[in-house]
Amino acid sequence: MATSSPFARPPPSNTQGAPPTTSVSDFLSVRSAPSVLAPSQSYAPFFKIVLQKRLKNMFILTAAAAVLALHVARFDPKELPGSLYNVLPALLFSPLAFLGALPIIVLRKQTITTSLPSTATRFSQLSSLRNPSTLPIFLAYLFGAISLSTSYIWCAGYTSRAPQLGVLSYHEGRGLYVLNERRIFLGLLHGFIAAYATVEHILSARSRVQFDEDASAPIPARLKAKATTRAPLAIRSVLVANALFFSSYILLRQPILKLVVTSFLGSWARPYLYTMLRSNAAYSFTLIARSLASSFLIFVVWEAAHVCFEVYATHPASVSHFSSNPNQCLISGLRSDDSYFQHFAYLELSTLTLTNPERRKNIFTDIKPDSARGAWAEISRESLKLVGTELQRAKGRGRVAAPPSAAAAPLAGAPSSPSSSPSVAIRNENVFKPTKKTFLDTLAASSTPSAAPSAVSSAISSSVSAATSRVPSIFQTGGSDVPTSAAPAPVATAVQAVVGFEEKLASWIPSAWSGSLFTRRPELVVGACVARRREVIWAIGALANLLCASLQEDPYGVAQHDIPKILEAFVRYLDVLDDLVKDLTASAERLPGWEKDETLKEITEQVAPLQLALRNGVREIVTEFEPFLSEFRFPTAIATRLQLLVDWG
Incomplete structure (x- = not known):
């Protein structure tokens, strides 16, 4: 019996010609059995x-x-x-x-x-x-x-x-x-x-x-x-x-x-x-x-x-091509329990998707005969799981929240109907183009009660909340309820706080003598929030490379229907990183002297490359699929961010 998969091809009755779309919740709600060898075997x-x-x-x-x-x-x-x-x-x-x-x-x-x-x-x-x-x-x-x-x-x-x-x-x-x-x-x-x-x-x-x-x-x-x-x-x-x-x-x-x-x-x-x-x-x-x-x-x-x-x-090395099944070998590296081997697997994936057209085409055409799951499905799944885990780490300022319970997983990951989850398309015209006001517009503006702005804000907040509920817990804040208003970002506590005897000893010794002995190290405070930034950058680059090449090299169209969930994941992670930078910068401004400079330097060296990779990945995908963007549907907040990229590059 074939395993149920969100990557199944669209039914033949769909004659609209639009690429099939699925949400990120559909993507992560189904957890199929691994189809590749264990890492220790490959x-x-x-x-x-x-x-x-x-x-x-x-x-x-x-x-x-x-x-x-x-x-x-x-x-x-x-x-x-x-x-x-x-x-x-x-x-x-x-x-x-x-x-x-x-x-x-x-x-x-x-x-x-x-x-x-x-x-x-x-x-x-x-x-x-x-x-x-x-x-x-x-x-x-x-x-x-x-x-x-x-x-x-x-x-x-x-x-x-x-x-x-x-x-x-x-x-x-x-x-x-x-x-x-x-x-x-x-x-x-x-x-x-x-x-x-x-x-x-x-x-x-x-x-x-x-x-x-x-x-x-x-x-x-x-x-x-x-x-x-x-x-x-x-x-x-x-x-x-x-x-x-x-x-x-x-x-x-x-x-x-x-x-x-x-x-x-x-x-x-x-x-x-x-x-x-x-x-x-x-x-x-x-x-x-x-x-x-x-x-x-x-x-x-x-x-x-x-x-x-x-x-x-x-030093990097490409080893998957030595295997009789290179795709299985590479996927087993992505699934390895040892982050050391995962590092090289994601680096190899990013390199071959950028420089090797034959391997890209092999990934697209590697589909199991009894299931819709294939190499592209496994690679995109593992890459997005890594992005989601690091998103949660950035939200927790270095701490990853525990996974949701099995009973709550179907509710959190269940796809919502179009009526309960409003979504919009991305248009190719300039949405910021000014329009000429009419007499009726002026009259309506002058007669609008003062409570109207709050009503509009409430409507937008409810629509964004409903759209956000479509996303599974790995791309959301811990908890089943999604707040309608933005909560203040937590204080950057990426590593263990200075407590107990150390805190007392630090208060007894003058700061001029203690030096950096009791000072929280900036490279650890910032680095713990983006602990696997290199792997994430390579995963983002690999997904963008494969999607951009799929128009010419994907004969079965197995990659195009995953564009919405990938763009949605990238945008949500970018929002979290923007909040993280604001929080870390605000914390650094309160530090004295060299601690402030070192923290700002670490933010530039560790978080900024990740933000740049996300923006470049979104920009490359949106630019490549610009003629087809109106066929995809996104949550309101995600569509707004993507629309800005379409209009302003």
Whole structure:
């Protein structure tokens, strides 16, 4: 038995020649069973094959960076000029240095995510260090620091012929062996660097992959751009970590040693520590140079691993054409539960619908013989579901409302009759063209009672409310009743608010000292409202590309009858984004100094491209189907917005 579908072809009795139309409520009220393979059986395995090939290149580049960093770090001015050309020690100990980058790559691979952190401030991120997920991160950095520290000590000792650098104790004479404070100092420093990198990993949300705005840039250009950006940050980490550790070591060294000698260790260990008390190795310029060089090696290798992973893990790839059924493979990617694979699926969909006429025609002609559902129906459905979800996220200022109950779904999605849901067509003439007033018009205007404007406003409000009820809950505000008057937009609370102990602590510490520690981060506040803006932009572009090409490439006309619901969804989302921009801008105006500037900058960079994509998508569809616009029916509010685009472009 064929499944009931809103995409069914019109009955033969319709001889008017007008394209069939359906509302957005019809589109989302029917939830048919998926007609494609599960994501784990189709799209994801193909993309994982591409990632495995990229992993080899990632290892090669990281190993090359480890060799170069180790050669620079073990540089000894006393051995000039031979130390400049002697690359044998770096090559000899480079496998151990590469082993220090391997845990970072494994960590990024296991914890990869595309979601924004839910914490609002730097302090709340620091408080999340108590979570159990922090321990694996610290262990990965600690293992990497141990490997890199060992490779540096052995390589530097081999180059400078100073065996005392690599031993824990050495013979001082007369049968006395003392601890090598240089080795202890470097070991403590590298352990501190592992803890410092763990905190930096959490504060920078390194588990989240950062996608570039320009997805068309080649891998070498992206590697160069990211390396140029991250190199100053690595140097800053080297200086900050060493400054913190040096100051702490100088202040705590002698009190801790005295406490250990007098209270914990027996007489057998005291000669080792007394020797350390006699001389303070922290003031040695040679040791300072060693610490800076080893820190440089560790941070450069780690940053190389991060940069290579970011580039290779986010570079786009087209994989659906490797499948025996490319459309099913692509649709399974759109339906994937992992937003990471969904990102690449929507990017591939946008690219092929713009540049590949054969794939577009294949999408239009891929129709199941026993059902009206096909590739176009599935692609448009998944794309509009994404648009609807992000619409709700923007309305909730970063929070997506729970889906409606099954009992209320048929009522919310049931199509309304023409008598209860007024709709209008879009006309091709200028509706703003002034008309000449007659005597009867002047007489009627002068005799209109004062209550007439309110009556007209009530009529328009009721008609818009009735038209809005045709749209399902995914494109409406949470709740079954649609208000007739616009409610004030909620305050922009996209991420967790500053409450509890953090709020009290922020009130105790002067703002001049706290800096940005208790300040809500603008990129999170704005980004949480448009968390999947890239996927939405690509989905909008794909729908617009397919609809505009359907006039020449769709032999069965399966796409034209979805034009009303797509335009309606675009316009409603654009209205929500306009309200969001007004709300965020008003909130930013109340912020002081740099917070205001950063918030306005984030609004321009994150929300404005989404608004532009919606306007361009609507404009392209309306322009392409301008001769047929009078055949479609839209709710009054939607038709008004579309009419403005027709008249004013």
